[in-house]
Amino acid sequence: MNKILNKRIDSLTEVALALLLAASMVVSPSFAGEVSTIRYSIASDHARLVFGLSSPARYLLQRLRDPDRLVIDLANTQEGRAIKQPDAAHPLIKRVRTGLQKKRNLRIVLDLKADVRPKVFKLKPAKGYGHRLVVDLYNQDVLSQKTAKAKPRANVKAKVKTKVRRKPSSARDIIIAIDAGHGGKDPGARGARGTREKDVVFAIAKKLAVLIEKEPGMRPVLTRKGDYFMSLRDRIKKARQAKADLFLSIHADAFRNPKVEGSSIFTLSPRGATSEASRWLATNENSVDLIGGVSLHDKEDGLASVLLDLSQKATQEASYNAANAVFGKMKRLGKTHGNQVQRAGFVVLKSPDIPSILVETAFISNPKEERKLRTPKHQVRFAKAIFSGVKNYFSSNPPPGTLLAIRKHKIIRGDTLSGIAQHYGVSTKQLLTFNSLRSSRIRVGQVLDIPAGS
Helix, strand or coil: CCHHHHHHHHHHHHHHHHHHHHHHHCCCCCCCEEEEEEEEEECCCEEEEEEEECCCCCEEEEEECCCCEEEEEECCEEECCCCCCCCCCCCCEEEEEEEEECCCEEEEEEEECCCCEEEEEEECCECCECEEEEEEEECHHHHHHHCCCCCCCCCCCCCCCCCCCCCCCCCECEEEEEEECCECCECCCECCCCCEHHHHHHHHHHHHHHHHHHCCCEEEEECCCCCCCCCHHHHHHHHHHCCCCEEEEEEEECCCCCCCCCEEEEEECHHHHHHHHHHHHHCHHHCCCEECCEECCCCCHHHHHHHHHHHHHHHHHHHHHHHHHHHHHHHHHCCECCCCCEEECCHHHCCCCCCEEEEEEEECCCHHHHHHHHCHHHHHHHHHHHHHHHHHHHHHCCCCCEHHHCEEEECCCCCCHHHHHHHHCCCHHHHHHHCCCCCCCCCCCCEEEECCCC
């Protein structure tokens, strides 16, 4: 997603939350609530802390560097009992510190062992638990090493070869959610020869997944891995759970006139975005969904609307740019239905935080295009065209923190590690760790990876 727009969202979020927190400070000097418990758990891609609260509390989240730490300020709250410390072997947290700010706001500081991507949300009382503040810390590289099993990763049913590459510990893959349209009881469109849309698009999706899996710095996730029905909202949910950087839905169009032919690509229309914003702000099912790391359900209507609008605009811009890159490659396969990226209100394009595009590969109702869609050779051509467009887009717009965003520095005579670190605004220790170096000795011609996002 566009880095500048991301920074605008982060900046506005920080200011808005600070104002909300400040407003909540002007209350009775007695504490409204307390932190009564803390629980730790670790999954394959994130570590979770759950703070038990006696009552709901407004919070402000800050990430600080050198050293890495996460600061959570809870308005008008005190520590009810001594905070339980994490196990010494915890992969991400060194210790938890607390203290009162301005005599009425509890500050919780998480001293970190590694860089993390935090997400915070509140939960209301349910199933025997009271009010809770949940903090999820994401660093899949560190945690996957901690929870690794002997069996290889299998996230697609197609035969996918494992990539072999040196990957800096703090860099991640770009994740592409590939959504094969229809499935199960929903066959989609049907051609004159009986070709079902759900079958051909799934075949193309699997071939695309293989291409992406082989590409260093990219990883595919199929929303459906077989012939079964999946609701449109569940497809979006699957992509969000995978923390996808792009949602790509594959379909095969149909029309009553069998002569109509050509490929087309869609992004979300402004009207579709507006209706989705209303839905997000009006329904309870999104109470723990996060936009740019901020939960919407506990925000004032005006603030939530502004945050969602900014997020949608950034997502729509990224969606259109990605669609343009793919459309440019699709045009080389043959006729396109229209000369530019089109906009529509398809439900699967409505995620406000994931750039999303829908590819209509061809008209299955056209006999000539139906014949092509049935052949593995032409399915591969479609998959390669889509992959090439996606690759070109992310090569020019790599998300911060990903392998593709890492810069390179080739050592020349006179270079020193400390000088290189100063030039790129990182620490010498970061360069040593990032490049698995045991000492500061470097040689002419050696290539160093510069930490992403620095």
